[in-house]
Amino acid sequence: MRRLLPVTDMTAHETQAGGEDWSLDQLADAYAYPELPARATWLRANMVSSLDGAGQHDGRSQPLSSDADMRIFGTLRGLADVVVVGAETVRLEGYRPARAREAFAARRATAGQGPAPAIAVVSASLDLDFSLPLFTGPLVPTLILTGAAAPAERVRAARDAGAEVLVAGDGAGVEPARAKAVLAERGLRRQLTEGGPRLLGQFVAAGVLDELCLTLSPTMTAGDAQRIAGGPSTTVPTRFQVASLLEQDGFLFTRYRRI
Numbered sequence: 001m002r003r004l005l006p007v008t009d010m011t012a013h014e015t016q017a018g019g020e021d022w023s024l025d026q027l028a029d030a031y032a033y034p035e036l037p038a039r040a041t042w043l044r045a046n047m048v049s050s051l052d053g054a055g056q057h058d059g060r061s062q063p064l065s066s067d068a069d070m071r072i073f074g075t076l077r078g079l080a081d082v083v084v085v086g087a088e089t090v091r092l093e094g095y096r097p098a099r100a101r102e103a104f105a106a107r108r109a110t111a112g113q114g115p116a117p118a119i120a121v122v123s124a125s126l127d128l129d130f131s132l133p134l135f136t137g138p139l140v141p142t143l144i145l146t147g148a149a150a151p152a153e154r155v156r157a158a159r160d161a162g163a164e165v166l167v168a169g170d171g172a173g174v175e176p177a178r179a180k181a182v183l184a185e186r187g188l189r190r191q192l193t194e195g196g197p198r199l200l201g202q203f204v205a206a207g208v209l210d211e212l213c214l215t216l217s218p219t220m221t222a223g224d225a226q227r228i229a230g231g232p233s234t235t236v237p238t239r240f241q242v243a244s245l246l247e248q249d250g251f252l253f254t255r256y257r258r259i
């Protein structure tokens, strides 16, 4: 792993590390959340894209990923209070609860975080398999973000399975800014979304995405795969500035902050 940007921040161990793997501790330092004022939130997204803009191949993001990408994926989870994910990604990628990992235990304890981030599934239909470990066996209860008009029997099924259902919208759907606020009210202020594209597009369009950690995978897929953010477009393009750029095995690990 090499740090390409910012060049002025390069520390001795990063220079020496050269092409070697960084430790999870080094990665956690590189991706630390900013210091947040009281009650403020920070929503970062972690996504991977092929060179030609595909956000998945054969319905999964894994074919675009790499070992280093998965280490960063794990690190971003290790730093987050909550992982927000769209229901379709949960269904297609077979989401499991987040694990408690020794490498992040001390850091999480110091930050006043639980052993692992909660997973918050965004769904209007609640058409989810509540017998899966995501709902029955997490270290911290899985959350479901939905609208006030969610089907009552599905809400009951979710609660019976051990999930906590949080309302973040007046209709069937979740309003992106309310989702952030509802999670913050529970003390979940360091937020990470892992997509998918339909959910991420709404965070972008609502102007509530603070940071994008985008892995540029040195692959091309052609075809008609979704790109990393979909749905209605913004009125004007939202501007971001580069915060850091790492490289390993031809994969570029970019981090952008909204200006």
Ligand SMILES: NC(=O)c1ccc[n+]([C@@H]2O[C@H](COP(=O)([O-])OP(=O)(O)OC[C@H]3O[C@@H](n4cnc5c(N)ncnc54)[C@H](OP(=O)(O)O)[C@@H]3O)[C@@H](O)[C@H]2O)c1
Pocket (backbone or CB within 6 Å): 046, 047, 048, 049, 054, 055, 056, 059, 060, 061, 085, 086, 087, 088, 089, 090, 092, 093, 122, 123, 124, 125, 126, 127, 145, 146, 147, 172, 173, 174, 175, 176, 194, 195, 196, 197, 198, 199, 200, 202, 226, 228, 230
């Ligand atoms: N490249 C990457 O980094 C990356 C990351 C994640 C996923 N993916 C890929 O993306 C694909 C899935 O993504 P996707 O865009 O189709 O779906 P998605 O964003 O994961 O999930 C869409 C679903 O989320 C729920 N949802 C979204 N917005 C909502 C709102 N405002 N209120 C209530 N519910 C809402 C709805 O669930 P209900 O239908 O239950 O109501 C909707 O059907 C998969 O192929 C996955 O592999 C790629």
